[in-house]
Amino acid sequence: SIKEDLPMKALILTMTCGEGHNSIARTISGFLTEKGVESEIMDIYRGHKFSGALNNKAYLFFCRHFPKLYEKLWLKVKYADADKRRYKNSFQATIKCCLKDVEKEIAEFKPDFIICTHCNAGAVVDRLRRENRIDRNITLYSFLTDFYPHPNWEDSVCVDYVFLSHICAKQQMLDKGFREEQLVETGFPVNPAYYAEIDKRQLRLEQGFAPDMFTVLISSGGFGIGRNEKVLKRLAACKLPLQIIIANSRNRKSLKKCGRVIKKYKMNNVHNFGFVKDIVSVISSADLSVSRGGCSFLCETLTRQIPTIAREDIIINESENVDFLRARGCCARLKSIDEVTSIVDGLNGDRVKFDKMRAACEGIIKPNAVENMYRFIMANEQKKVEK
Numbered sequence: 001s002i003k004e005d006l007p008m009k010a011l012i013l014t015m016t017c018g019e020g021h022n023s024i025a026r027t028i029s030g031f032l033t034e035k036g037v038e039s040e041i042m043d044i045y046r047g048h049k050f051s052g053a054l055n056n057k058a059y060l061f062f063c064r065h066f067p068k069l070y071e072k073l074w075l076k077v078k079y080a081d082a083d084k085r086r087y088k089n090s091f092q093a094t095i096k097c098c099l100k101d102v103e104k105e106i107a108e109f110k111p112d113f114i115i116c117t118h119c120n121a122g123a124v125v126d127r128l129r130r131e132n133r134i135d136r137n138i139t140l141y142s143f144l145t146d147f148y149p150h151p152n153w154e155d156s157v158c159v160d161y162v163f164l165s166h167i168c169a170k171q172q173m174l175d176k177g178f179r180e181e182q183l184v185e186t187g188f189p190v191n192p193a194y195y196a197e198i199d200k201r202q203l204r205l206e207q208g209f210a211p212d213m214f215t216v217l218i219s220s221g222g223f224g225i226g227r228n229e230k231v232l233k234r235l236a237a238c239k240l241p242l243q244i245i246i247a248n249s250r251n252r253k254s255l256k257k258c259g260r261v262i263k264k265y266k267m268n269n270v271h272n273f274g275f276v277k278d279i280v281s282v283i284s285s286a287d288l289s290v291s292r293g294g295c296s297f298l299c300e301t302l303t304r305q306i307p308t309i310a311r312e313d314i315i316i317n318e319s320e321n322v323d324f325l326r327a328r329g330c331c332a333r334l335k336s337i338d339e340v341t342s343i344v345d346g347l348n349g350d351r352v353k354f355d356k357m358r359a360a361c362e363g364i365i366k367p368n369a370v371e372n373m374y375r376f377i378m379a380n381e382q383k384k385v386e387k
Helices: 020-034 049-065 067-078 091-096 099-109 119-130 167-176 200-207 228-235 252-264 279-284 295-303 316-326 337-349 351-360 369-386
Strands: 009-014 038-043 113-116 139-143 161-164 183-185 215-219 243-247 270-273 288-291 308-310 331-333
Touching (some): 009 020, 009 099, 009 119, 020 038, 020 295, 020 369, 038 099, 067 316, 099 119, 113 369, 119 139, 161 167, 167 183, 200 279, 215 228, 215 279, 228 243, 228 252, 243 279, 252 270, 288 295, 295 316, 308 316, 308 337, 316 331, 337 351
Parallel strands (some): 009 038, 139 161, 161 183, 215 243, 215 288, 288 308, 308 331
């Protein structure tokens, strides 16, 4: 058996760029703890908060104000010659400050394996390995946390394995320079709580929602980007009965603006929340979501067979996720915010069409991704012991 005398150790490297990567890290850590693996989560920018904040705030700034410019830069970098760009680009400067801190943490914690939940983290351990600053007996894993790879993934080709949410990413990863044997389709690491059987009617009662009413969830990600009040105003014009749940997350301005809309239109069918601790129950209560295109949220709703109407102003990586789901019939996309009224009324009134979208959610991602990941890692660790 593997290390009978001591528990195995896993170091999980993450960073804040949106909230999805941190959520994935917590999901993996919780699962590993249940399996008896000692795990520790490290934000790679923890010792360099200015650099970390700059990365995150720049990302959020472009998401909010310059999505088209962000898209142009994204596409230019993503489809540039990977062999020419690898290790010879400005991206290396953004991770340089993290190297010593991560190297020190690895030396002190002595993990058996490392899991990265962001491509920046993968690039950090790639560089440490290339510079012989990390024990080569430590297995390096990275998660591709969207359906397709981001720019700069070519700087992580020295990790041992990359876990894919869906096999659709395989060719693009090969183009980045990865070998086929490095790529493992596990599914997206959704919190296992989303796989638990539920009685949706009872769950709604427990949450204080109407148990039998068509329920639309408005969400804008962990940082509340997207002006939820704009969606709420349009849904106020819906002709068919529905109830609305709004998850504003950490965006207090959005919470207040939605509150003003509710008061102005005298809406008695809206539940307006800020940051929600039990987000699993809130998401699971919905029939339909109106959201951005973050992969974490999309996969959580897929697991619960909740179709999505994607917002009109999403950025390129979200757009790639949404287009992937649209091609499979479980997602619609707004060209204009004004379309949301007719689309929601259409799905609410045509349950055959709605059920078809709902059924299309099944089978897109492999279930129990964290379990799949764990089994693969344990098999590798067993091989290391046998050697």
